[in-house]
Amino acid sequence: MPREIPGEGRGARVFTRTVNKTVTARALARSTARYVVRLVFYVVVGVLGFLSRARRPARLIHSAPPRRILVVRLDLLGDITFSMPAVAALRCAYPNAGITMLTLPYSAPLASMYRCVDEIIPLDTNAIRTVSGLVSPGTWLAYWKVFRELKAENYDLAVSMSGQMASLWSRLSGASTTIGFAGEAYPFILTNPVPGRRYEERKSEVDYGLQLAAAAGASKAGVRESPHVPDALVERMRDALRQAEIGDEDEIVAIHPGAGHGSAKRWPAANWAAFADRLQTSTNTRVVLVGGAFDRPIAQQILAAAKTRIVSLVGDTTIGELCGLLQRANLVASSDSGPLHIAAALNRPVLGVYGPTDPAVYGPMSGHMASTVLRRDLPCSPCYTAAASAECPLGDPICMRLVPPKQMVDAALRLLAEPLKIVKESAEA
Structure with missing residues (x-):
């Protein structure tokens, strides 16, 4: 919205237009910079994914049941509830597996109330959305700690529920099989991508999650599970x-x-x-x-x-x-x-x-x-x-x-x- 500068006369109007042009130019520059950064990151991750894929071919879904499962949903509270029928389906299909959920710190307390989840790992992926967070050593130290924690778990299966960042952390977990929608993941980053992306069909977010669970060997039907409130x-x-x-x-x-x-x-x-x-x-x-x-x-x-x-x-x-x-x-x-x-x-x-x-x-x-x-x-x-x-x-x-x-x-x-x-x-x- 244009800024209003107090004053009268031609000089004030010229000054106002100059300020508005400057504000617009700065906003455009910031938007362009963010786009360039995202594009470079997309290309770099895609290249690294392709190189690692060349050395590590895509695996078939496990002939033996997975022992450790990671579900990645780096979204808000409502998205956590939409994902839980898929997690419950994984629990029913693999009752002896340990299931960990990687989610935002804000959403972690809600996710922890579901009994189909054994462990919650919070990860603030929004920290790098600001310049101060991006250049902060504390941000990268926190990411390194999560990376080490995930690698130590030796996951057999990781399911990326939504978005590129979830697909990246699914791969960084070191899971032998990674599943998610191909259209939402970084290129070559998933071992077993599911064709398409969410919202190509007009169906519930829950159904999209169950589709990924089915790709991981779980029944599409799933089981309804409510949060357990102490x-x-x-x-x-x-x-x-x-x-x-x-x-x-x-x-x-x-x-x-x-x-x-x-x-x-x-x-x-x-x-x-x-x-x-x-x-x-x-x-x-x-x-x-x-x-x-x-x-x-x-x-x-x-x-x-x-x-x-x-x-x-x-x-x-x-x-x-x-x-x-x-x-x-x-x-x-x-x-x-x-x-x-x-x-x-x-x-x-x-x-x-x-x-x-x-x-x-x-x-x-x-x-x-x-x-x-x-x-x-x-x-x-x-x-x-x-x-x-x-x-x-x-x-x-x-x-x-x-x-x-x-x-x-x-x-x-x-x-x-x-x-x-x-x-x-x-x-x-």
Whole structure:
């Protein structure tokens, strides 16, 4: 957006144009530099992959069951939940194998709650996305330690669930067999690439993960597994709610108003406030806001706009405590976000409001509990791709604004009345 420079007259206008051109030129230079760095890295990794492949031909899937399996998913909370049916399928296929998951430090606490995973190794691949992280010796020392830890495990199988970086670390693990989608991996880096890439077909992220598990010798059917939330965390959140004058028998609707990968996925704060007000004035339901510290700005906007008392625990919980709170909720309402998918994985009734993302791909995967997704069907929606954050290319995410609070309230009341309905709804607003 152009910078406005105070002042009047031709001199001020010339100065403004000069500043804007300078800012634009610097942004273009930074973007070009990042592209060049990525291109060089892509070529270098591809060449090294080709040379190592020439000395080490692709292996067939094991005739003997693998003893050590590495699953690499370097993504956010919702992506972890999407990957777990594939991990559970690997556990069923190879019950005696040790399964390790390599994931981001932020997502590691959630991954550790799944019993199909034996060990979690955190790896901050985002550290090298900044100049300071890229040149920091501490970053490379941390990577070296993870590299040594992986090599010491002697993995028989590594599965790259998504992206080039995951494919690279799958190979760096030293696993004798590495599997992932060929279209998402660095060239020649996987021993057994699966043709294609995600999103070539309109199917769920879970199904793409199960496709990789099947390539590794596991059944596509998989087994549903929920995070195991320790009783101590659930009780801790019950105490927090009691302090907010919410009893153990009170009906709770948890709202997560944020979105961790793009502002276009957020429903307007005024809509969330109206939704909470209507619920609390028409029923005995109590509304609780949840989320991380980065969700505080929108939470403050909701609290300021609301006419009823809303309890906010935004920024006051760990990932584990968030899971305990979601498990306590009678309904979880959110846009397409990590907490929505965690709640679905915990078998809680969920209500999603979608715009730029496609529910057929990123919709909540509930178990025996009901789920509803509301969205406005517009020619420009869905527009989200995993290659970038969800920002509206038109500058105004009208697809989110056009879902009215009343329709959300009506859907919430149905879910609260029939939480065990097996058939999931997908309502077009």
